[in-house]
Amino acid sequence: AANGFIGFNNCAILAQDWLINKCCALPCEDAISINYDITLQETDIDPKDKDIISKMKNLSDEKFKIKDICREFAENKRKFGQSLCVPLVEGVDYSLPFNIDAVKPKSYKGMVNIEPIWTSPVLDADATVNVLSERFYQPTWVRLPNGTLIHYTWFVFNTYADVPDILKPTYYFGGYPLPQLLYEQVYASNKTAKEAPMLAQSKRLNYVEGNMNAFLADEEKLTREVNLMSWLRN
Secondary structure, X not given: OOOOOOOHHHHHHHOOOHXXXXXXXXXXXXXXXXXXXXXXXXXXXXXXXHHHHHHHHHHHHHOOOHHHHHHHHHHHHHHHOEEEEEEEEOOOOOOOOOOHHHOOOOOEEEEEEEOHHHOEEEOOHHHHHOOOOOOOOOOOEEEOOOOOXXXXXXXXXXXXXXXXXXXXXXXXXXXXXXXXXXXHHHHHHHHXXXXXXXXXXXXXXXXXXXXXXXXXXXXXXXXXXXXXXXXXHO
């Protein structure tokens, strides 16, 4: 049981630890800091395309905050073992496979990351029993709290580390979350770091004033008293 899935709530709680949080967030921030370019094949480029591409990138950065979406997507993947990103498009039926003709002009409103605590995976018959299917044991839809079904062709879904098929239902068809892989080692590290100064502070010498002649006169009695003092101190 100790080696099973710890749950999304525990993952979120453990991710508050500074070291686990750093492991989840820092690689994502480093990756997106490089920025990105939008390119076309040389044979497809028209002189006016370069200006259009520049406008697309500015729109993506300033209005749709795509870099923040990418960073959050990658961080959720590490934090929860899975990450889901869905485009916001007005007037479409998400339960049906993606159809570009259904996307009307100016209906696209950007992308949104949804944490797994708010979704439920739904598999069709082919994904459940047909082991020859390319999407065997992979969610066909995800269900939102309001009952909305989103077909897999609409969203981007990624896992941090794949688990065997037999464990996928336990992990809600995601992967191993990084906090689950780290928490025992991080706990031991934090506990050691806190106890080391306490241990060092406890190692103090006691000085006792005494008469060496009296000690030599009744060595057994004084030794017994010093040992008792040491025992009571500890």
